[in-house]
Amino acid sequence: MAKKTRVTFAADICKGCALCVDACPKKIIRLAPETLNSKGYHPAEIIDQQACTACGFCFLMCPDVCITIEKEVN
């Protein structure tokens, strides 16, 4: 079974540039359509945590370093 992962977005730092949305190989990140952060942007959010493999592509492309990724260890 795939290991558990957790992706956290610092929603108030996110500027909604969508580079993480584009980088995600599983296509499970979107810009929250109904949410606005304090800056007035639609922040990124994960829509299917179970599909996430913690590859880190979103983290590597995030210009605002607002993503933290955790993974279950053995």
Next chain:
Amino acid sequence: MQIVFEKPKALSDTPTHYCPGCTHGIIHRLVAEVLDELDITGETIGIAPVGCAVIHFNYFECDVAQAAHGRAPAVATGLKRVNPDNIVFSYQGDGDLAAIGTNETIHAAARGENITVIFVNNAIYGMTGGQMAPTTLPGQITQTSPYGRDTKTAGFPLRMCELLATLDGTAYAERVAVDSVKNVLKAKKAIKKAFQYQIDGKGFSIVEILSSCPTNWGLEPVKALEWLRQNMIPYYPLGVFKDKEVSR
């Protein structure tokens, strides 16, 4: 659960002032990660340029001095000569390094100053509102070249890495890009090598990083990276142009 990716310690908690999708943020993170990995944050002095990154002292946890426009390599020279045990790097854009500061850059390299230069090339003046830079591509539309850069009147772009690679004082010159995950990883390797060369006292090291400017290019962040890939990389080929260790 164990954290596998998180903000490096050498980066402060201050949110950046950069536009959405500006790759300055990625490059800041790469530099900070290298400072963390080499464990040199405490002894590093950064030089802030004039340009979009002018207040990068708010974002790095190392000491930072701010230089006059284009003079970062000159300030870095002074700081490094007075404090040879400290690690000194300048972080400059193309308007700063390749226009008003070309002279300082070339002579710092020619003298073989033991400093590291992080050169962010986005082919436009970002902070001042998108004017033509020395690195603007032929035919590229900017505020001051609304019909595209005409090489008959505005000349040709400068390829700084190639130019600096001809100088004996340059120890390491590499051009990388931050348009994709693969290239971001390569960029980090290059930055780490440049800092390592300085630690080893090998001389002048420069990493040119092709970057995007979604706001002034008038493109969405993702499209801007595509534009970088399709237009900038063919004109500014990626790769190592000088590596003292290899050429010896």
